[in-house]
Amino acid sequence: MTPTRAPELDRRLPRILLGLALALPVLLVVGVLVASQVLGRQADPDPATGPLALGPVPVPAAASADCARLLSGLPGDINTGDGLLPRRALADPVPAGTVAWGGELEASGRPEDQPIVLRCGLPTPPELTPTSPLLDVDGVDWLRIPGEGASTWVTTDRAVFVGLTLPDGIGSGAIQDVSRGVKITLVSRDTTPPAPTPTR
Secondary structure, eight states, X not given: OOOOOOOHHHHHHHHHHHHHHHHHHHHHHHHHHHHHHHHHHHHSOOTTTSOBOOOOOOOTTTTSHHHHHXXXXXXXXXXXXXXXXXXXXXXXXXXXXXXXXXXXXXXXXXXXXXXXXXXXXEOOOTTOOTTOOEEEETTEEEEEEEOXXXXXXXXXXXXXXXXXXXXXXXXXXXXXXXXXXXXXXXXXXXXXXXOOOOOO
């Protein structure tokens, strides 16, 4: 009896399976490398629109319930007088008690292109004296502290001190927007110095 020969396909099948078994790990590694390159490029934030990097500033009362109420009630967009600026995500580590708007054109160097930054829970500003000139905006008293290219306005009549740094050239709309939030969420406090007690 003549033995029957196995089909040619049966001989080649183990070789094909072996080739696939060897090729699959290589293809998997190549796929992971390509995906990481693509996703890595997408994850790199554009400095103009990505998270805004801000340096830390002492805010001893940032963790207070007052600041939590204020920050949760602030608008997503803020008025500059010339339009609305969107809220910006902040880069890690995010400074406590801090939010910001705008600044997408910060690299231009022009003051009006810098971000608007609000910090809640500031310490008592040393510039605040009994004779400091204050500005009343919608029932909230603000002290202006001038700086280079920007001014910081600090509330003086609330349970915590709130600072709003406005670039030069920005209109008063931002301070009005924030004043409304401050008035609603923060308890007013008397800033009048106590009368001297009479001596006998």
